[in-house]
Amino acid sequence: MAVYTEIGDDELDDLLHQYDIGRALSCKGIAEGVENSNYLLHTTGGYFILTLYEKRVNPADLPFFLGLMDHLAGRQVPCPTPIHGRDGAALRAVAGRPAAIIAFAEGRALTKPGPDHCQRLGAALAELHLAGSDFTRERPNALSVGGWRPLFEASRARADEVAPGLAAELEGELAALEAGWPGGLPEGVIHADLFPDNVLFLDGRINAFIDFYFACNDAFAYDLAICLNAWCFEKDGSFNATKARKLMAGYQGVRPLEAAEMAALPLLARGAAIRFLLTRLYDWLNQIEGALVKPKNPLEYLAKLRFHRDAGGPGAYGLDA
Amino acid sequence: MAVYTEIGDDELDDLLHQYDIGRALSCKGIAEGVENSNYLLHTTGGYFILTLYEKRVNPADLPFFLGLMDHLAGRQVPCPTPIHGRDGAALRAVAGRPAAIIAFAEGRALTKPGPDHCQRLGAALAELHLAGSDFTRERPNALSVGGWRPLFEASRARADEVAPGLAAELEGELAALEAGWPGGLPEGVIHADLFPDNVLFLDGRINAFIDFYFACNDAFAYDLAICLNAWCFEKDGSFNATKARKLMAGYQGVRPLEAAEMAALPLLARGAAIRFLLTRLYDWLNQIEGALVKPKNPLEYLAKLRFHRDAGGPGAYGLDA
Incomplete structure (x- = not known):
């Protein structure tokens, strides 16, 4: 949590009277959650998560996020359901902040997901992509290629404090990604932050995707590229091709990738790496005193970025092109 | 939490196999809890708190703390019960740290306790004191008058960073308290950290005292003096004599104070104030990067200390001497 x-x-009590x-x-x-204040709420009616949206979340986006969770849950995508009050609304205010009560989702975020978990993740991600196809609200991805340069500019002057030469390397990367970023790929609603923290497993199966607060419209394959980054590298930085193949197999079993998506994967993965590198770099350089969660080290994503830059094609990931 | x-x-999974x-x-x-890492654990058997004891807790004290909770729960004092494993032990190790699983206690810590809550607190505190009388383990209070000077020395050089003149003021206070600290008062097991955070109310009644990790043997009236500090001042620093009278009435309804205890209260309250001032000062000056809970402002307790120093006797608290 950024703030508590x-x-x-x-x-x-006043809040609960509305439900x-x-x-x-x-x-x-x-x-739990870097962006918001979360409470485990036990009432005589059950267990819930009460979320207070802190300043990083744009209140105007909340109807998209909560509506998406409603939509996906209605289509059997495993995700927690927002609870609606007596007036029908899921979004209200507590302590001067936008707030929502969400059904508690059982399950544990895995600290060491294995290949089979990656396969299940792939399949469930494809199902999420398909289930979102008739969701009518839209939210552009503010953290895609067009958003990276402003984020970089906010950290550029101090980037070399984190690693010597980082500013120059990021400048070069950004230029390459801006020039070559693929367009025209199949798009729809993506989760856009599907780290192991945000996937709750129960008995080896995915019981819930959580934390939809980066969800947006973008290329489906970019969501997969985020998962390649978040699930398929080991703690020592090595890339686990077995996990990547399982992730892809799970996904393609539900929604086969087009040739253009497969070809774009290394560049999308490179973009996903710089996206998390840039937000982590910003958070690292702008730590909030008293924050509940320590910022993550941006350099983990610098190593991933370099891996993707050096990859010649899907074959470098152990994937058949 | 200091560390997470x-x-x-x-x-x-390995841990749960032992239960x-x-x-x-x-x-x-x-x-929750400044000293330890706490997890809300839901198993097929119910809800529990899993606590990992971090470096501030001396592992040698854990049998006292856990044994006391067992003892008190067995005497109908509202407190969560440690869960014993198949081998009978409540204390074991997880992730290289001592750990225990405790029954989950319902209830809410009050952000604004009122006079009636103070009365219930007083009564329940007296019951806790009586129920502890046949607990056989002992633990001296390391944070009583003999422990304050070393704590002060660890912060003295930088105390004036927090408030100009603070080091000199604390030096004078310590000398006065060391010279006049009352002895020979009725003693037994005390909670020693009974802030509103550590008392869970349900339907206006106390459902659980929690966080026994400062419990020790000391004067009963010192525990009451801690509560006077923690429950009877308003957020603006004013002393609420109504709450103090209710707290005392609740306590004395169960265990009447001896004349010597009543007479010692202002000095005990002054000591309790410096005890929390000193630990907060130390934590303020030695903040842990990435800590989950922001250190509390020590100056709140400087104001309380001054209030008690200027009190002529129990009458200054609205109490009949």
Whole structure:
């Protein structure tokens, strides 16, 4: 959590009066999610996550996020459902912040996902992509290629504090990605932040995708490229081709990739790496005092970026082109 | 939490194999407790708190803390029960740290406790004191008068960074408290950290005292003096005599104070104020990067300390001497 908002006793009671989920038995702040304040709320009606949206989330985007979760849950994509109040609305305000109550999703985020988990992830991701096809709201991806340069400019002057030469390397990368970024690939709603933290497994199966607060419209293959980065590198930085093949096989079993998507994968993965490198770099250089979650080291993604830059094609990932 | 330890998937499964509480459905880090890493653990057997004891807790003290919780729970003092494994032990190790699983206690810590809550607190505190009388383990209070000077010395050189003149003021206070600290008061097991954070209310009643990791043997009236500090000042620093009277009435309804305890209260309250001032000062000056909980402002307790120093006797608290 970036910030941790305290909820007063009366505020919580007032909030619950707007719902049909009973009265509060306990409400504990949980150390989950980098962007928002999250509470595990137990009421006489069950277990829920109460999320207060902090300043990084644009309130205007919340109807997209909550509507998407409703939409996907209605199509059997494993994701928690926003709870609607007596007035029908899922979005309201607590402690001066936009807030929503979401059904609690069981399951554990894996610290060491294996190849079979990657295969299940691939299949479920393809199902998410298909299920989103008739979702009518749209949200452009602010963190795609057009958004990287402003983010870079905000960190450029101090980038070399993190690694000598980083500013120059990123400048070169950005220029290459801006020049070569693929267009015309199949698009739709993507999760755009599908790290192991955001996938809850139960008995080896995916029980819930969570944290839809980067979801947007973009190329499906870019979502897959984010997963290649987040799931297929080992802690020592090595790329696990077995996991990548399983991830792809799971995905293609549900939604086969077009040739153009497969060919674009190395560049998309390189873009995904710079996207997380840039946000981590910014967070690293602008640490929030008292933040509940320590910023992640941006250099992990510099190593991934270099791997993708040096990859000649899908074959470098152990994938058949 | 001072530090937040990540628990691996296998480590959690291995841990649960040592208990009869089923298998893990979810395990979420919670933003509670300054000293340890706490997780809300849901298993097929119910809800639990899994605590990993971080470096501030002396492992040698854990049998005292866990044994005390067992003892008190067995005497109907509202407190969560440590879960014993198949081998009978409540204390074991996870991720290289001592760890215990504790029954989950419902209830909400109040952000704005009122006079009636203070009365219930007083009564329950007296019951805790009586129930501890036949607990056989002992733990001296390392944070009583003898422990304050070393703590002060660790912060003295930088104390004036927090408030000009603070080092000199604390030096004078310490000398006065060391010279006049009362002895011979009725003693026993005290909680020693009974802030509103550590008392869970449900339907206006106390459902659980939690966080026994400062519990020790000391004067009962010192525990009450800690509560006077923690429950009877308003956020603007003013002392609420109504709350103090209710707290005392609740306590004395169960365990009447001796005349010497009543007479010692202002000095005990002054000591309790410097105890929390000193630990907060140390934590303020030695912030841990990435800590999950921001250190509390020590100056809140400087104001309280001054209030107690200027109090002529119990009458200054609205109490009848």
